[in-house]
Amino acid sequence: MLHRLIILQDALGAIEPLLPVFARAGFAPPVVRESLAQVVESVRQGEVELLILPIKLLQGHGRFDFETMLRDADRVATIGTAPTADADAILTGMRAGIGEFLVSPPAPAELEVALLRLQRKWGATAVRGSVTAVYAPKGGVGATTIAVNCGYALAARRTDAQVAIVDLNMGLGDVTSQLNLQGLYDIGHLVRKLDQADAELLQAIVTPCGEGLFALPASDDLEVAEQIQADAVSRVLAACRASFAHTIVDCEHAFGARTVAALDSADRIIVVLQSNVASIRATKRTLALFKQLDFPEDKAIIVLNREGPGDVLSWNDVAKSLGRAVDVRLPNAFQLTTDAQTRGIPVAKLAPNAPLSAAFNVLVTRAIGEVGVLDEDDRAVPKKRGLFGLRRK
Ligand SMILES: Nc1ncnc2c1ncn2[C@@H]1O[C@H](COP(=O)(O)OP(=O)(O)OP(=O)(O)O)[C@@H](O)[C@H]1O
Numbered sequence: 001m002l003h004r005l006i007i008l009q010d011a012l013g014a015i016e017p018l019l020p021v022f023a024r025a026g027f028a029p030p031v032v033r034e035s036l037a038q039v040v041e042s043v044r045q046g047e048v049e050l051l052i053l054p055i056k057l058l059q060g061h062g063r064f065d066f067e068t069m070l071r072d073a074d075r076v077a078t079i080g081t082a083p084t085a086d087a088d089a090i091l092t093g094m095r096a097g098i099g100e101f102l103v104s105p106p107a108p109a110e111l112e113v114a115l116l117r118l119q120r121k122w123g124a125t126a127v128r129g130s131v132t133a134v135y136a137p138k139g140g141v142g143a144t145t146i147a148v149n150c151g152y153a154l155a156a157r158r159t160d161a162q163v164a165i166v167d168l169n170m171g172l173g174d175v176t177s178q179l180n181l182q183g184l185y186d187i188g189h190l191v192r193k194l195d196q197a198d199a200e201l202l203q204a205i206v207t208p209c210g211e212g213l214f215a216l217p218a219s220d221d222l223e224v225a226e227q228i229q230a231d232a233v234s235r236v237l238a239a240c241r242a243s244f245a246h247t248i249v250d251c252e253h254a255f256g257a258r259t260v261a262a263l264d265s266a267d268r269i270i271v272v273l274q275s276n277v278a279s280i281r282a283t284k285r286t287l288a289l290f291k292q293l294d295f296p297e298d299k300a301i302i303v304l305n306r307e308g309p310g311d312v313l314s315w316n317d318v319a320k321s322l323g324r325a326v327d328v329r330l331p332n333a334f335q336l337t338t339d340a341q342t343r344g345i346p347v348a349k350l351a352p353n354a355p356l357s358a359a360f361n362v363l364v365t366r367a368i369g370e371v372g373v374l375d376e377d378d379r380a381v382p383k384k385r386g387l388f389g390l391r392r393k
């Protein structure tokens with residue numbers, strides 16, 4: 001059932017741009033009311049999960065009415081707003097027990113974060129989302145581009161769902177630059193509090209990129225990165241699975257413990273290569289390692305990136321040397337990816353009708369579209385065998 005929400009007066013300014021955010025968080029379209037008196041009954045009857053109000057309504061007697069109303073309704077989440085982040089308003093809100101404060105009108109991403117933090121209040125049930133790893137054994141072949149753009153394609157497709165991109169390239173993370181994000185928390189902040197690497201902490205740490213897409217950047221602090229080992233990666237991805245409908249992981253190129261943990265946790269692995277001898281050889285070795293790890297063959301989706309008429313080896317040649325089919329081919333679009341990455345936006349946002357944008361959509365359908373949401377018990381558990389002692393227990 002959809003959650004219910006009441007907005008008092010003009011607490012959020014124009015509601016129209018915020019409707020998709022409410023929809024993604026599972027809310028029915030908001031109901032607007034003029035005074036606290038008009039909502040008392042609905043709140044008491046438990047007919048509303050979230051109340052958004054201008055903090056000015058809490059001045060004077062309003063605060064007393066508000067507190068009385070909420071006394072018997074401890075499952076109602078509240079957001080207070082004011083035109084500026086002025087200390088008096090925030091204090092008034094805190095005193096009255098407001099759950100979150102927003103400057104009004106809020107940017108959709110700010111509202112999205114507030115809703116994530118409050119989710120627990122209305123008892124959001126844990127999701128069991130999909131986890132997809134993007135892995136390229138050679139650098140520079142487009143792994144990050146594919147991770148970011150698949151994340152965006154999923155978020156754009158599922159207006160009712162939230163999608164996370166996790167960057168595991170410690171010290172070399174590019175997701176922040178491809179999405180133009182700055183000054184934020186990264187995976188190190190999550191892992192430092194590993195005991196609490198749960199949904200709540202994760203939701204406070206991820207950076208909203210708009211349209212239901214969130215990022216968990218890699219840590220640039222190499223001492224912290226040192227602490228992020230297989231176990232940490234598995235726990236972070238388990239937390240992501242419980243909070244996001246889909247999680248895309250941009251893996252490191254090195255086949256180390258962190259990478260194996262991510263590949264292990266994933267439902268699907270997008271293996272990225274380009275049509276050159278070095279990349280094909282490395283991919284062959286990778287597929288052999290997957291076998292040693294007992295991954296079923298269809299766990300890997302082979303993606304040939306930057307395909308173009310100038311290729312010396314055709315996709316058929318690539319398939320022949322790999323000994324298996326190339327599942328998806330992405331066209332070479334140098335100018336477009338360069339422009340998108342210079343501007344820090346996904347390719348499909350810059351050029352929705354470009355062949356490369358369409359190809360990302362095909363890839364998402366192929367790699368993730370058909371992954372059902374399974375319960376752990378229903379999963380066929382592959383026989384586990386160690387690989388250089390890398391596999392986590
Ligand atoms: N389909 C494509 N067509 C043209 N250029 C592309 C395509 N995909 C990626 N590129 C370009 O290739 C370069 C490398 O891409 P990207 O950073 O995504 O690769 P990577 O495998 O993550 O590299 P790194 O080793 O730095 O992690 C970028 O300049 C990007 O714009």
Ligand SMILES: [Mg+2]
Nearest residue numbers: 143144169174
């Ligand atoms: Mg990269």
